[in-house]
Each structure stands twice: as C-alpha cells, then as structure tokens.
Amino acid sequence: MDADVIVVGAGPTGLMLAGELALAGVRVRVLERRDSPQRDSRALTLHPRSVEVLDQRGLAGAFLAVGKPVPGWHFAGLETRLDFAALDSSHGYTLFLAQAQTERLLAGWVHSLGVPVSRGTTVSGLAQDDDGVEVTADGTRLRARYVVGCDGGRSIVREAAGIEFPGTAETLTGMLGDFAVIDGTILHRAAPGGVLAVPLGDGITRFVTVDAQRMREPSSTPVTLEELRSALVRSCGTDFGVAEPRWLSRFGNATRLAARYRSGRVLLAGDAAHIHFPAAGQGLNTGLQDAANLGWKLAAQVHGWAPDGLLDSYHDERHPVGAAVTANTEVQTLLLELTQVARYERPAAALRALINDLLGIEAANRRIAGAVSGLDTRYGVSPEPLVGARMPDIPLTTHTSVAESLRGGTFVLLGLTGDGPAENEVAGWAGRVTVAMASDDAHPALAGITEILIRPDGHVAWISRNGQPGGDRPGALTAWAGKAATSIGV
Numbered sequence: 001m002d003a004d005v006i007v008v009g010a011g012p013t014g015l016m017l018a019g020e021l022a023l024a025g026v027r028v029r030v031l032e033r034r035d036s037p038q039r040d041s042r043a044l045t046l047h048p049r050s051v052e053v054l055d056q057r058g059l060a061g062a063f064l065a066v067g068k069p070v071p072g073w074h075f076a077g078l079e080t081r082l083d084f085a086a087l088d089s090s091h092g093y094t095l096f097l098a099q100a101q102t103e104r105l106l107a108g109w110v111h112s113l114g115v116p117v118s119r120g121t122t123v124s125g126l127a128q129d130d131d132g133v134e135v136t137a138d139g140t141r142l143r144a145r146y147v148v149g150c151d152g153g154r155s156i157v158r159e160a161a162g163i164e165f166p167g168t169a170e171t172l173t174g175m176l177g178d179f180a181v182i183d184g185t186i187l188h189r190a191a192p193g194g195v196l197a198v199p200l201g202d203g204i205t206r207f208v209t210v211d212a213q214r215m216r217e218p219s220s221t222p223v224t225l226e227e228l229r230s231a232l233v234r235s236c237g238t239d240f241g242v243a244e245p246r247w248l249s250r251f252g253n254a255t256r257l258a259a260r261y262r263s264g265r266v267l268l269a270g271d272a273a274h275i276h277f278p279a280a281g282q283g284l285n286t287g288l289q290d291a292a293n294l295g296w297k298l299a300a301q302v303h304g305w306a307p308d309g310l311l312d313s314y315h316d317e318r319h320p321v322g323a324a325v326t327a328n329t330e331v332q333t334l335l336l337e338l339t340q341v342a343r344y345e346r347p348a349a350a351l352r353a354l355i356n357d358l359l360g361i362e363a364a365n366r367r368i369a370g371a372v373s374g375l376d377t378r379y380g381v382s383p384e385p386l387v388g389a390r391m392p393d394i395p396l397t398t399h400t401s402v403a404e405s406l407r408g409g410t411f412v413l414l415g416l417t418g419d420g421p422a423e424n425e426v427a428g429w430a431g432r433v434t435v436a437m438a439s440d441d442a443h444p445a446l447a448g449i450t451e452i453l454i455r456p457d458g459h460v461a462w463i464s465r466n467g468q469p470g471g472d473r474p475g476a477l478t479a480w481a482g483k484a485a486t487s488i489g490v
C-alpha cells in the first residue's frame with residue numbers, strides 16, 4: 001500500500017481531512033492537480049462552527065491573526081443581519097478571510113504533520129477491490145486502503161465510484177470582481193440585495209452581483225470589465241470607479257447532492273458531495289465540517305477499532321446537512337432572482353420585506369443564524385437535547401477549555417462531579433480517550449449531568465445523569481470508541 005488513505009484534492013476540504021487523519025496517526029497522502037496554490041479566492045468567510053472546529057485543533061489563533069471577525073452575516077442579502085454574536089459560542093462572528101489564506105494556513109498545518117502533498121498530479125480514475133483502492137494519476141498507479149474524493153464539484157472520484165449526483169442544472173449566474181478601490185464609503189453605498197461589497201484585505205474589495213440583464217449568461221462565459229461596470233451602475237447608480245480587475249468570475253446555481261457519501265472504500269467530502277449557489281457563504285464551511293466528521297471515523301476504521309456502522313454514520317450524519325444547506329441556498333437564490341424578474345418585482349420586494357421583518361424577531365434570527373453558522377447541526381435523534389449537539393466550549397478544571405481538551409483528536413470523557421472518571425478506568429481506551437473535568441454549573445445545559453463523552457469532532461456522543469455516576473460508561477465507550485485494547489489485542 002502506498003498509503004492508508006489517499007485524499008484527492010488539496011482544497012480546504014482535502015487539507016482539513018488530511019490534517020485530521022494525520023493527527024490520528026493515519027498514513028495519508030494528498031494528490032492535487034494544480035502545480036501551485038490558488039491565488040484568487042472564491043470563499044471569503046469562516047462561520048462560527050468552522051472556527052470552533054479549527055480551535056479544537058489549536059489552529060484558530062493563526063486564522064484570527066489574519067482574518068477579521070464580523071459579528072453579523074447576511075441571508076439572501078437581506079438588510080437585517082444574522083446575529084452570530086448572540087449565539088452560544090466563543091466564536092460568535094464570521095471571520096472574513098480569503099479562501100487562499102484559509103488554504104495556506106491549512107496547508108501549513110498539514111505540512112507540520114508530515115503529510116506528503118503531491119502537486120501537479122491529476123487523478124483520472126480508480127478501481128476498488130476487497131482490500132483497497134487503486135488510483136490512476138498521470139499514468140502511475142497508487143494503492144491505498146481508502147480514497148476520499150475532495151476534488152470539487154466536478155469530482156472524478158465521484159464519477160469513477162459510480163456515485164449519482166442528482167439535482168438541478170444551472171439556471172442563474174452571478175458575477176464577481178476584485179478591485180483595488182480607494183473609496184471608503186463603498187461598503188455602505190452598495191445596494192442591499194443587488195450588490196454585495198466585501199473587503200478582502202490588502203486594499204482589495206470584492207463586488208458581487210446578480211444582475212437582471214446578465215443573470216442568464218452561462219457561468220462558462222468570461223465576465224468583462226464593461227459588463228460588470230454596467231451592472232454596478234444599474235444597481236447602485238455608479239460603478240465606484242472600478243478599473244484593472246484583479247479577478248473577474250461568473251458563478252452559477254447548479255445545485256446537486258451526492259446520493260451517497262460512501263461507496264465501499266471510496267468516500268466524498270466537500271464540493272465533491274454538494275454544490276449550490278454561494279449564498280451566505282456556506283460551501284467551504286460545510287466542507288471543513290464534513291472533514292471534521294469523517295476524519296476520526298476513517299482513522300478508527302484504518303486502525304481497526306471502529307465500532308460497526310461508524311464509517312457509514314458519516315453519510316447518515318452529513319448527508320442531511322448537505323441537504324439542508326442546498327435547500328437554504330435555493331431559498332436565498334429564489335429571493336434574489338425574483339426581485340430581478342419584472343413580473344415578480346413587487347411581490348418579490350414584499351416577500352423580501354416580510355422575511356426581513358421576521359429576521360428582526362430574535363427567535364427567528366436565532367433559528368436561521370444557528371443553521372447558517374453551523375452551530376445548530378445535531379447528529380442523530382435523542383430525547384436528551386445535548387446528545388448529538390456540539391459540546392458548548394466551557395472552561396474545564398483540567399484544561400483551559402473543551403476546545404483545548406480536543407486538540408489531540410481523541411474522545412474526551414468529561415466528569416462533572418468531584419468523583420469523575422479516573423485515568424485507570426479508561427486504560428483500555430488509552431490513546432483514544434482523554435479524561436477531563438469541569439464543574440456542572442459551567443453551563444445551564446449541563447444541569448443534572450454527571451459525565452459526558454465528547455467525540456473527537458466536538459459533538460456529544462453520550463451523557464450520564466444524576467444518581468448514576470458513570471452510568472454505563474464502558475458500554476458507551478465501547479459503542480463509540482470501540483472495544484477496550486485488551487479485548488482486541490492491541
């Protein structure tokens with residue numbers, strides 16, 4: 001075998017996944033078609049759950065050092081912003097950071113973990129058998145036990161694995177242009193719903209627009225400067241003096257979701273599994289969170305301790321998230337498109353005003369912000385609200401925070417009473433489980449809970465309530481972190 005896992009694609013999803021696997025001791029190799037990293041950036045923001053996930057690996061500080069936290073974000077370009085600051089997170093903001101920077105920082109992490117990234121290597125096919133997968137790249141064959149396609153919307157891995165990608169073709173496009181502009185008032189003058197202007201850093205501002213006259217142009221048609229200028233004038237009455245674009249691009253609303261995220265030894269993550277209009281900036285964020293969900297499960301499978309069904313739970317947990325994201329982007333696209341269609345101009349404006357009003361209601365704002373931020377993602381069904389949800393990032397007595405306790409990429413068994421779990425009680429899961437302690441009054445959601453098993457991705461696997469300290473702790477550990485070492489002979 002050339003590697004335990006081959007990751008195809010060194011975009012944000014592939015890099016995040018490679019880091020997760022390497023942290024868990026998996027021999028991983030990344031194959032990337034491009035010779036050098038991307039200069040221009042599609043994505044511009046990291047939402048709260050993504051920053052939490054980065055914090056769980058000790059990476060958030062490096063991202064915060066170069067990004068700009070902004071407390072609110074938009075839905076469908078509506079004026080009333082989603083209030084991320086009101087969410088229960090130590091990262092209640094969206095972090096403005098260009099995708100190229102995100103990729104640069106993730107690549108640095110992956111490099112520090114010793115993962116080989118082969119650039120200028122194009123995968124053209126694969127074949128799987130009972131023991132592994134053979135990948136063809138530039139006429140060479142490489143073999144691994146598992147392959148993950150993080151190779152974007154046109155994924156060759158998805159196609160070679162025969163995974164269907166149902167959905168709808170492109171019917172609408174938007175345009176973007178990155179310019180060095182000096183006019184500081186620009187961000188306030190851009191027309192809500194018509195033009196979004198976002199600072200990219202280094203004096204560059206991005207203009208994004210969906211223009212009635214140009215929105216049926218296919219995304220394969222290059223954008224011209226004159227075309228974008230005219231669209232800005234139509235929306236805002238000025239072209240803001242833009243000239244000498246650094247980058248012009250057209251992007252579409254093709255919306256598709258892979259039928260399965262796993263086919264045998266081949267898995268998909270990120271845009272390879274879901275594509276949609278970039279409304280409210282969720283694609284990259286969803287890809288990072290796919291990677292966080294998949295990494296530890298695939299590592300467990302490679303190391304031989306994965307409980308039955310653990311690897312399949314990747315599809316079960318992340319496919320519904322992909323479905324929800326594609327659905328909310330379709331709603332947002334419709335809200336943008338209708339205002340541009342003469343026949344619907346008035347009712348569409350009324351509909352936007354109505355939804356804008358609803359976003360002014362705290363609970364409604366919280367609901368949509370919870371979804372777009374990724375913080376409300378909950379896996380599985382349990383009468384216990386905390387089970388399946390992400391663990392709140394409370395301070396611990398043994399570590400500075402939950403995020404810090406997760407940095408080794410293991411499960412965390414968190415005791416909330418004085419006589420919590422002792423190291424020797426989890427000796428059979430050494431290397432898989434870290435023991436930690438906190439006070440049960442550290443967060444209202446912990447009332448009555450004596451012990452919590454937190455997964456390596458920060459979601460709650462199991463809790464034990466008052467009166468049964470420890471509950472069925474060995475059962476929970478076995479169900480999630482596999483059999484104790486003595487019983488599997490490692």
Ligand SMILES: Cc1cc2nc3c(=O)[nH]c(=O)nc-3n(C[C@H](O)[C@H](O)[C@H](O)COP(=O)(O)OP(=O)(O)OC[C@H]3O[C@@H](n4cnc5c(N)ncnc54)[C@H](O)[C@@H]3O)c2cc1C
Pocket residue numbers: 008009010011012013014031032033034042043044045046099121122123124150151152153155156176251269270271272278280281282283284285286287
């Ligand atoms: C205009 C626009 C704005 C956006 N804004 C945001 C935003 O603000 N926030 C957000 O979260 N998302 C945003 N997105 C979406 C985001 O850019 C994508 O979701 C994200 O890039 C997906 O990451 P990925 O790693 O899954 O795929 P990609 O970034 O597409 O990376 C795939 C990688 O695989 C490589 N590859 C492909 N085929 C092969 C092959 N055969 N062999 C080897 N390597 C291969 C590619 O070269 C590439 O490096 C935006 C998208 C657009 C178009």
